[in-house]
Amino acid sequence: MKHQITKDGSTVIVHLSERLTSHDRGDFDRLVSELMAARPGQIEVNLKELAFMDSAGLGFLLTLREQAEAGNASVLLVDPKGEVRETLELARFDTLFHIVQRTTD
Template identity: 25%
Template sequence: MEIVIGKGEKAVVVSLKGRMDAVTAPELEKQINGFIKEGESCFVINFENLEYISSAGLRVVLVIAKKLKPVNGQMLISNLKGVVKEVFEISGFTSLLQIYETEEEALKQM
């Protein structure tokens, strides 16, 4: 999985590419934890180019959301598609998290 990070004015934008599974998901957790430690609390995660997410990936998304709650942080999800979107839907994650069609729409909410 490729993780591209852009630091905007309102949020840290994280774009994911490839496959988020039990091997690759911990890297995302590590990188976002690094930003949280530096005081960042607003994240947009763009899933446009993510082809696959397993429950290990969902677990990391949930861990980040839990970590941001007590610091009044936000994690917005954008550009879900294909099987990744399907996995979010059947796992009930679409009602649990804030999800937007595009990165621009997500950034407007910040």
């Protein structure tokens, strides 16, 4: 997993790229801590450049959502593509997260 963080007002934007798998547990936990330290009102997770996510990656997003809610922040998933979009759809993450498509495939 590679990531980049930017801030736009009370929104913290994290761009994830490459793969989000069980091997990324430690890195993702540190990322969540960094995001929550910024005390965001919203966390926008841009998935446009994420090529693959396994079930552990889904769990990581759930952990992020739980931490965000505990800090009174919301999580928005943006531009999932290909396999990542299919994985989110199969897991019915649209019932747990607000997911938006700002760009087309």
